[in-house]
Amino acid sequence: MDTSSQRHVVVIGAGIAGMEASAQLQGLGYAVTLLEEQPQTGGNLLTWDRLFPFKRPASEVLGELRSRLGGIHVLTSRRILNIEKLNAQFILTVNDGTVLTADAVLVATGFKPFDAYRKEEYGYGIYDNVFTSVDIERMFREERRILTRSGEVPRRVGFIHCVGSRDEKAGNRYCSKVCCVTAVKQASELKEMYPDCEVFCFYMDLRMFDRHYEQMYLDAQTRYGVTFVRGRLSEAAETIDKRIAIKVEDTLVGKPMKMTVDMLVLMVGMEGRTTQLYNSPTLGLSVGKDRFLNAVDEYTDNNLSRTEGVFLAGTCTGPKHIPEVLADAGAAALRIHRYLCQKA
Amino acid sequence: MKIEGKKRIWSEYQKEIPDDKYFYVRSCIRQSFFPASEVYFLKIMREVLHRDIYENKHHTTCSGIGYHSDVVPFETAMTVVARQFALMTEAGYENYAASCITSFGLYSEIIETWKKFPDVLQKVRDNLYKATGRTFEPPKHLAHASDIIYKVRNEIAARARYRLVNRYTGAPLRVVEHIGCHYAKMFPSKGVGGAEYPYVLTGMVEAWGGEVVDYPERRHCCGFGFRQYFIQANRGYSAANTRKKFESMEPFRPDMIITNCPGCPYFLDRWQYVIAETEGKTYGDNGYGIPVFTYEEVAGLVLGYDPWDLGLQVHQVSVEPLLDKIGIPYDPTRKYAGKDQKDLSHPESPSVLKV
Numbered sequence: 001m002d003t004s005s006q007r008h009v010v011v012i013g014a015g016i017a018g019m020e021a022s023a024q025l026q027g028l029g030y031a032v033t034l035l036e037e038q039p040q041t042g043g044n045l046l047t048w049d050r051l052f053p054f055k056r057p058a059s060e061v062l063g064e065l066r067s068r069l070g071g072i073h074v075l076t077s078r079r080i081l082n083i084e085k086l087n088a089q090f091i092l093t094v095n096d097g098t099v100l101t102a103d104a105v106l107v108a109t110g111f112k113p114f115d116a117y118r119k120e121e122y123g124y125g126i127y128d129n130v131f132t133s134v135d136i137e138r139m140f141r142e143e144r145r146i147l148t149r150s151g152e153v154p155r156r157v158g159f160i161h162c163v164g165s166r167d168e169k170a171g172n173r174y175c176s177k178v179c180c181v182t183a184v185k186q187a188s189e190l191k192e193m194y195p196d197c198e199v200f201c202f203y204m205d206l207r208m209f210d211r212h213y214e215q216m217y218l219d220a221q222t223r224y225g226v227t228f229v230r231g232r233l234s235e236a237a238e239t240i241d242k243r244i245a246i247k248v249e250d251t252l253v254g255k256p257m258k259m260t261v262d263m264l265v266l267m268v269g270m271e272g273r274t275t276q277l278y279n280s281p282t283l284g285l286s287v288g289k290d291r292f293l294n295a296v297d298e299y300t301d302n303n304l305s306r307t308e309g310v311f312l313a314g315t316c317t318g319p320k321h322i323p324e325v326l327a328d329a330g331a332a333a334l335r336i337h338r339y340l341c342q343k344a
Numbered sequence: 345m346k347i348e349g350k351k352r353i354w355s356e357y358q359k360e361i362p363d364d365k366y367f368y369v370r371s372c373i374r375q376s377f378f379p380a381s382e383v384y385f386l387k388i389m390r391e392v393l394h395r396d397i398y399e400n401k402h403h404t405t406c407s408g409i410g411y412h413s414d415v416v417p418f419e420t421a422m423t424v425v426a427r428q429f430a431l432m433t434e435a436g437y438e439n440y441a442a443s444c445i446t447s448f449g450l451y452s453e454i455i456e457t458w459k460k461f462p463d464v465l466q467k468v469r470d471n472l473y474k475a476t477g478r479t480f481e482p483p484k485h486l487a488h489a490s491d492i493i494y495k496v497r498n499e500i501a502a503r504a505r506y507r508l509v510n511r512y513t514g515a516p517l518r519v520v521e522h523i524g525c526h527y528a529k530m531f532p533s534k535g536v537g538g539a540e541y542p543y544v545l546t547g548m549v550e551a552w553g554g555e556v557v558d559y560p561e562r563r564h565c566c567g568f569g570f571r572q573y574f575i576q577a578n579r580g581y582s583a584a585n586t587r588k589k590f591e592s593m594e595p596f597r598p599d600m601i602i603t604n605c606p607g608c609p610y611f612l613d614r615w616q617y618v619i620a621e622t623e624g625k626t627y628g629d630n631g632y633g634i635p636v637f638t639y640e641e642v643a644g645l646v647l648g649y650d651p652w653d654l655g656l657q658v659h660q661v662s663v664e665p666l667l668d669k670i671g672i673p674y675d676p677t678r679k680y681a682g683k684d685q686k687d688l689s690h691p692e693s694p695s696v697l698k699v
Binding site for chain 2: 117120121123124125126127128235237238239240245
C-alpha cells in the first residue's frame, strides 16, 4: 500500500485494548502509531502472573498480542503534551518533541487498580501483612511463592472481595467484575501451593458471570477446600506477632465473627484513570461520575466518543475482562474503519 | 507496622483549629468523674499559655447524653444546642470548644444538618426565638478541647518539667490512646487524623516523650456505650467490652492509657476493679492496674502540677507506680487531703486490685 496516501490512526495506551486495536487497524490497511506512557507495552497485564479461568500465563497472552504489533509504530515512555485539531486532523505533540498527525484517535487508557490505602480501616500500607490482589500476583510472578512479610509460609489467609468496588464510602458504586473470579483463582492457587493453609474468601455475593467461572468456584470449594463466607470486613488490626485480626459478619449465619489471619489479601477493583488527557478540549472526552469515560451510546455506540474522530476502547469505559477488552478493541477498530471510509 | 502509612492518613485529616478565643462548654459528667480536668484545661490555657477561653455559667447540657440514649428527640437537641450557640454569639465569640466528646459529636451532627438543610436551621432559629427571645450564629469553628491541647502540645512540651519517659530505662512510656467514639467515627473529617487512626492524642503523646502502642481492639468502645451501661441489665455487657480491650492490649504491656472522652477514662479505670474482683485478673505490673488519664491530667503532670491537685486520687487504679516511673514527686500523706488539708477519708481497698 502507498504509505503517502495511508490514513494514520494514533492509539493512546498500549495495554491489551490498545495493542489489539492497533493490530486490527493495521490489518485494515491503516498506518498506526501506538503511544504508551510506560517503558513497555502491556498495561496492567504486565503485573499479572496467571489468568482466569484456565490459569494461562499472562506472559503468553502478552506475547501473543505483542507478536501482532509488527509494522506498528510503537512509542513507549511517551506522554502527550498537547492535542489540537486542524481541519479534520488531530495534531499530537509528544514529550520527546515528536509531532504526530492523525486522521483518528483511539483512547485506550485502561484502568488503574483501586488504591487500597483509601479503605483505611483495612490497614493497607500500615499493617505489614495486609496485601492487595496485585501484590499477590507479583509474588506469584516474581517470587513463585507467597510468604508473609517476615518470610514465613502462611497458615491462614483471608481474601476480602469488593475492596473499592460496590462501595459508597470509596465513591465507587460499580462492580469491577473481575475481582470475584480473581479471588477464586488466587485462593485456589494458594491452596495448590500450600494444601495445609486455611483459605477464606469473604464476599458480598459471588459474581461468577462468565462461562467457566462457576466451575472454578466449585473447584475452589470441592477440590481445593477454600472456605467462602458471605460477609463484609469491618476492620483489620495488627496483633503483637504481626498477624491480622479481622472482624467480619457472617451474614448467612447472622453472627459477627473474629479471626486472626497470617495474611489479608484485598481484592482491589478497577478505577478509571483521570489523566490530563481527559481534560483535553480537543478530545472533548466525557468523564462519568465514576471516572470512566462515557460513550455516545452505551448500547449501540460504545466505542464512539462525543468528538468526531475520537474513539474509545477497553477498560477506559468501564470494568471488563480480557475477552471483553479484546472484542471491544476489535469493534473500535471497525468503527474507526467505517469512519475513515466515510471521510474518504 | 509502617508509620509512613499512618502519616499519610494523618496528613489527609488535618482540621483548622483556631489558636485562641474560644467559648468553652463543660461536660455534664466530667466534673464528677475527673474533677480537676476541666479546671486544669482552663488553668493551662489561660495562666500558662495566655489564651482567651471564655465560660458562661448559664450554659446547660447539650442534651447529647439523652439524645444518644433515645430519650431526647433531635429537634429538642438542636434547640438546646442553639441556645448554647446564642450564649456564644452574645459573648462575641465565634470559636466553640466542647469539653465532652458526645457534645462535640452532636454539635458536628447538628451543624452539618443545618448546612445541608437550611430550612431546619430556620425552624430552630424560630423555635429558639419564640422560647427565649435569643438569636444565634453557628460557630465558625468547632473544636473539641483535646483538639486545642493538640494544637498547643509543643508549647506544653516546651514548658514541661517531666516527660513521658521511664526514668529507670530512659525508654519512652508505652501509651495506649483511646479516642471517644463520637470524636470522629461519625464525621472523620472533623477529627485530627480521621476516624481510623486518630492523631489527636498520639500527637500529644509523641510531643511529650511517649510512644503510642497500637493493639487489635484499639477502635473498640470503652464499654460505656450509653445503653450498655445506663440500662442496668446491660452492665455486664459494658464490663465485657472493657475486658475485651484490656485482654487485647495486655500483650503490649502499656504503661498508661490516655483518653479524650468523659466516659472512657471512667469505665476503663473503674471496670479494672470489677474485672479484678470477678475474675481475679489485673493488667498492670505486680497486681496493679493500668492507670487511665484524661489528656488534661497528662498535660498537667508533664507541666509539673501536683498529682493530687489534678484529682488523680479519685482514680480507681493507683497512679503512684507510674508517677514513680516518670519521677514525678508526690506526698502520699496528702492523697486524701481536701483543699483545706482536712482528711477526706480513705476508700476501702479492693481485695484483688492492688492500690
